[in-house]
Amino acid sequence: MKCDIILAGVGGQGILSIAATIGLAAVEEGLFLKQSEVHGMSQRGGDVQSHLRISDSEIHSDLIPHGAADLIISVEPMEALRYLPWLSSEGWVITNSVPYVNITDYPDSAELMAALEDTGNTVVLDADSIARELGSPRSGNMVILGAASSFIPMPFEILERAVQQLFNRKGREIVYLNIQALREGRKAAATR
Amino acid sequence: MQKLLLLGDEAIAQAALDAGMSGLYAYPGTPSTEIMEYVQASPDAAAGDVRREWSSNEKTAMEAALGMSYAGKRAMVAMKHVGLNVAADAFINSAVTGVNGGLVVVAADDPSMHSSQNEQDSRFYGRFAMVPVLEPRNQQEAYDMIFDAFDLSERYRLPVLLRITTRLAHSRAAVQRREARAQNSSSLPANPRQFVLLPAIARKQYRALTGLYDRLRTDPVLSGYNRFANGTGRKLGIITCGIAYNYLMENIEQHNDGCPVLSLAAYPVNSDAVAELVDSCDRVLVLEEGYPLIEEQLRGVLDRDVKVAGRLDGTVPRDGELNPSIVAAALGIQKNAGKEVPAVVRQRPPSFCKGCGHADVFAALAAVMKDFGPGRVFSDIGCYTLGALPPYNIVNSCVDMGASVTMAVGAADAGLFPAVAFIGDSTFTHSGMTGLLDAVIKDSPITVIISDNLTTGMTGGQKSQATGRIESICLGLGVNPDHLRVIVPLRKNHEENMAVISHELNHHGLSVILAMRECIQTASRNKKGRRGREKQD
The missing domain is CATH 3.40.50.970 (Thiamin diphosphate (ThDP)-binding fold, Pyr/PP domains)
Structure with a gap:
């Protein structure tokens, strides 16, 4: 088993929490893991990505080769498209539909959605609204992870436990809200 | 364990x-x-x-x-x-x-x-x-x-x-x-x-x-890190340095055609190990994450006896980091290239955070500089280098830590007036203070703006040695107190700050403007931290 995931977003949108959750779950499952992240200058509102690789055998490269990723998980729709060169021909894109507009030439949303549609295997959902309805507007990233969860070859309970572990020190309420976000995301992806 | x-x-x-x-x-x-x-x-x-x-x-x-x-x-x-x-x-x-x-x-x-x-x-x-x-x-x-x-x-x-x-x-x-x-x-x-x-x-x-x-070269611990895996092939031998080995393995696990591989991870390298590989193969590919250090040594000045491939002959790009795809290409392995990036995707360069104090200083400075023309702002290493990008387009240099101050001094010596140095607090105590002393001693007609966000911001908000000390450092170095001005970079102070900047730019001697406001990233983190502690209490 191997699963290569590109996590995408804009600096500050919380893709590293998604990475940390999958990472904890992978360790729990006794899998090999490599996860490469971006720090420094580009975190200032620029595009950020993380390469996350899990496998039941040794992983060599910290970076995913072009055309090899099983999943692109993105918290921003345009950012999902930026990493298509890494996606394998059978790979899936799971992305938030809500744009993060901090540039003047941000593309027209219809054009953007059409490009996403063109990529084939795509799950697009409004994670922000789902998170807001749960009363946890900052949990959009966990909604997206939930939506991607059925594509990640690990039991869902393990991911839930990882969320619990990750947010434990922030208190019971935060843990509960993030697990709810994860579940709602999974549900939303299954019923679309 | x-x-x-x-x-x-x-x-x-x-x-x-x-x-x-x-x-x-x-x-x-x-x-x-x-x-x-x-x-x-x-x-x-x-x-x-x-x-x-x-x-x-x-x-x-x-x-x-x-x-x-x-x-x-x-x-x-x-x-x-x-x-x-x-x-x-x-x-x-x-x-x-x-x-x-x-x-x-x-x-x-x-x-x-x-x-x-x-x-x-x-x-x-x-x-x-x-x-x-x-x-x-x-x-x-x-x-x-x-x-x-x-x-x-x-x-x-x-x-x-x-x-x-x-x-x-x-x-x-x-x-x-x-x-x-x-x-x-x-x-x-x-x-x-x-x-x-x-x-x-x-x-x-x-x-x-x-x-x-x-x-x-013959230390057993160092040599022990340089591993040779012999293979049956004699056409191509491969030398990797550091993490380049991983990119090679990513490719040859599926396509192993028996290349002998020498994987280096410690230097200086024992020449026997290299000779064994080079002597037994028709061609040697060197994969290095960085400059072609080993490749150059193999080629030597004459570069004529060994068939070496790598960054210097274009088998591997001359600059930039390696990745599995670049190494695949160097090995001649055809790979699924993935899809193109759709045209709808735009560049998203890093930008100032919403509410950043540096941005307010640049807004005031840019407004004042309109009267003087372009090409006069020397800057430094930090988030504020983003002042080189739109909408400010005002920064004309970013070279090394502290260079803003001393490049402004040199440009002023050449007759550029006004010349402005724009430097952050942590960069100032890193390497700006000594340059400022040069400026004090000859009363250089420059304006040094120290944009103090009370942290080392770009690297994620580490403690800055400068916090609470810049004013006294400047006075201690001999900056004239009449031309050491303190401003608070907030939008509501825009006009007032413009007036201070304009006044000091017109001064034909050294001025220092200390623009002080906490980085909004650390400010929000500190606020959260305080709230968390209150909750615990």
């Missing part, structure tokens, strides 16, 4: 703690920052009373570590690659003095310049100084190598350089810990003159160093 999920940086930090380090010295710099951050947060470090404060710059860090080593304890210094330029004087000479307690220098290189001004390869510094260089292939090896680095350092009485690059520094993997060992107790150097580099002593020690460096 415990298995931990660690960044390469964190693996190095944990290893140093487990290997009995008594002090870590560092200045923040991507991709090295997390080494100190990890040690500062570590309960092991607290329990062992490990010294772990940020230093003012990489040179002071290097010297403090050398001092700790002098007193018999194990010390480590961590910095980004260009930081080693700042520390170079102390670093090169530390090879001549040698060490007492183990001394490990970690340089984190940034090929492809994700967050840097160049992609220099620190292995050259190791060769230049004539010290052992270790270049781990993965996080576990980084952890293990630190133990050997301290041991080698104490055995040969030499500093040891550990060189990593961005992809190892900032990638996480499981790391198996070892039993922790005790710190050294303090002891003076056996030879009381060892650290006295008077020419007569330095000559003797330098001669000894050159002999020692030759002997390192």
Whole structure:
């Protein structure tokens, strides 16, 4: 088993929490893991990505080769498209539909959605609204992870436990809200 | 022993703690920052009373570590690659003095310049100084190598350089810990003159160093890290350095055609190992994450006997970091290229955070500079370099730490008036103060704007040595109090700040404007922290 995931977003949108959750779950499952992240200058509102690789055998490269990723998980729709060169021909894109507009030439949303549609295997959902309805507007990233969860070859309970572990020190309420976000995301992806 | 999920940086930090380090010295710099951050947060470090404060710059860090080593304890210094330029004087000479307690220098290189001004390869510094260089292939090896680095350092009485690059520094993997060992107790150097580099002593020690460096080639620990895997093929032999090995393995596991592979991770390299590979193959491909160091040595000046391929003949791109796809191409392996990036995707360069104080200073400065024309603002290393991008487009230089002040001095000497230096607080105490002294002494007609956000912002908000001290530093250096102005960069103060800037720009002598407002990232983190503590109470 191997699963290569590109996590995408804009600096500050919380893709590293998604990475940390999958990472904890992978360790729990006794899998090999490599996860490469971006720090420094580009975190200032620029595009950020993380390469996350899990496998039941040794992983060599910290970076995913072009055309090899099983999943692109993105918290921003345009950012999902930026990493298509890494996606394998059978790979899936799971992305938030809500744009993060901090540039003047941000593309027209219809054009953007059409490009996403063109990529084939795509799950697009409004994670922000789902998170807001749960009363946890900052949990959009966990909604997206939930939506991607059925594509990640690990039991869902393990991911839930990882969320619990990750947010434990922030208190019971935060843990509960993030697990709810994860579940709602999974549900939303299954019923679309 | 415990298995931990660690960044390469964190693996190095944990290893140093487990290997009995008594002090870590560092200045923040991507991709090295997390080494100190990890040690500062570590309960092991607290329990062992490990010294772990940020230093003012990489040179002071290097010297403090050398001092700790002098007193018999194990010390480590961590910095980004260009930081080693700042520390170079102390670093090169530390090879001549040698060490007492183990001394490990970690340089984190940034090929492809994700967050840097160049992609220099620190292995050259190791060769230049004539010290052992270790270049781990993965996080576990980084952890293990630190133990050997301290041991080698104490055995040969030499500093040891550990060189990593961005992809190892900032990638996480499981790391198996070892039993922790005790710190050294303090002891003076056996030879009381060892650290006295008077020419007569330095000559003797330098001669000894050159002999020692030759002997390192056959050191079993170093050679043990350079692994040769023979194969049946004789057409192509491959030499990898550091993490390039992983990219090779990513490709040849599925396409193994029996190439012999020499995987290097320690320098200086034993020539026998290289000869074995080169002599048995028609062609040798060198894969290095960084400059073509080994490739150039193989080619030599004449470059005519060995069939070498690599960065110098275009088999591998001349610049930038490696990745599995580049290595696949160098091996001639056809790979699924993936889809194109759709045209709808736009560039998203980094930008100032909403509410950033630097942005308010630039807004006021840009408005005033309209009267003077372009090409007059020298800037520095920090978030505020973004003033070079729209909407401000006002920054004309970003070269090295502190260069804003001294380049403005030089430009003013050439007649440019007004010349403005724009520098952050932490960069100012790193390397701006000495330049400001030059400006004070000749009363250069420049305006130095110190944009003080009370933190080292770009690297994630580390404690700044400058906080609360800049005004008194400037006065102490001799800045005229009448031309030392303090402003608060907020939008509501825009007109007022413009007036101050305009007034000082028109002054034909040195002015310093201190623009003070906390970085909004650290401000919001501190507020959250306070709220959290209140909740706990």
